[in-house]
Amino acid sequence: ETGVTxxxxxxxxxxxxxxxxxxxxxxxxxxxxxxxxxxKKPLELMFVYNFKEQTENNSVPSxxxxxxxxxxxxxxxxxxxxxxxxxxxxxxxxxxxxxxEETQYFGPGTRLLVL
Amino acid sequence: GENVEQHxxxxxxxxxxxxVIKCTYSDSASNYFPWYKQELGKRPQxxxxxxxxxxxxxxxxxxxxxxxxxKHFSxxxxxxxxxxxxxxxxxxxxxxxxxxxxKGTTLSVSS
Numbered sequence: 076e077t078g079v080t081x082x083x084x085x086x087x088x089x090x091x092x093x094x095x096x097x098x099x100x101x102x103x104x105x106x107x108x109x110x111x112x113x114x115k116k117p118l119e120l121m122f123v124y125n126f127k128e129q130t131e132n133n134s135v136p137s138x139x140x141x142x143x144x145x146x147x148x149x150x151x152x153x154x155x156x157x158x159x160x161x162x163x164x165x166x167x168x169x170x171x172x173x174x175x176e177e178t179q180y181f182g183p184g185t186r187l188l189v190l
Numbered sequence: 191g192e193n194v195e196q197h198x199x200x201x202x203x204x205x206x207x208x209x210v211i212k213c214t215y216s217d218s219a220s221n222y223f224p225w226y227k228q229e230l231g232k233r234p235q236x237x238x239x240x241x242x243x244x245x246x247x248x249x250x251x252x253x254x255x256x257x258x259x260x261k262h263f264s265x266x267x268x269x270x271x272x273x274x275x276x277x278x279x280x281x282x283x284x285x286x287x288x289x290x291x292x293k294g295t296t297l298s299v300s301s
Contacts, residue, residue, distance in 0.1 A: 108288050118234070118279060118291035131288060165233065171286055177222055179289050181233040 078102045079182035081166050087188045088156065096151040096185045098166030106171040107149040108179065109141060113162040124149060125171060156189045163187070192217040194282050196292025203270050205301045213280035213292050214262040220282040223256060223263045224289065228277045237278075238265070270299045 079100045088094050100107060109121040123131035124143040138160075140152040149166055166182040193216040203209050215223075224239035240247045240254045240263065247254050251270075256263040263282075267274055277296050281289040 106288075110291075117277075117294045118281075120288050120290065123288045125286075167289075177283075177285075178224065178236050178239065181226075181235070183233050 079168055079180050081182035081185050083185060085186045089190050093154040096164055098149040098182055100147055100168035102168060104168040104170045105146050106169045108167040109151055110165040111162050112165055158189050161187055161189045192220060192282055192290040194290050194292040196280050196295060198295060200296045202298045205299055207270055209267045209270050209297055211265045211278055211295045215282040217284060219284040222283050224281050225265050226279045272299050272301050275299045
């Protein structure tokens, strides 16, 4: 299962730290997504990028900042997070808008703990 | 936007029994409905999907049905096995948008 990779797999950070999550897809897809998975809200959509352009931002706080430099890479920059931001952050990709396969494939996730 | 409701939140069955999980969606323009299985500590993985031009799809012990008029779709697992124990998520989307997921069903199959 190496189609979508994420690093790091685990991250512990303080509330004043700045860190970045990285996602890379090797499937030739043109759309990438960030989801947050927690006990309270499983698989909550955060951001959507199509052809490197952000198309959806689901009212995510500004302490989360996405970046998509190309259609294969997606970052989530984190700063001044809160303990309630502790969760599993999942990246996904799909091929959209061209009549191709639309299945979303997920990465293994980054388990984030904010102290 | 789309809203997906999923029931039940937990489901316990005996090995060999059938399990049914139901979802409803709100956006009548949604046309793609996948089901994902997530085992403990692993990523969600697609197990079956259905498009709005089809009413039913089957893959071995797993089947999905779609009722567009009522805006609901269901996952059916027959002859359940302990390895079917996991969290199952339904999702819905219209063309060109991201998947919106239900809250998940924790299925426990006891032998």
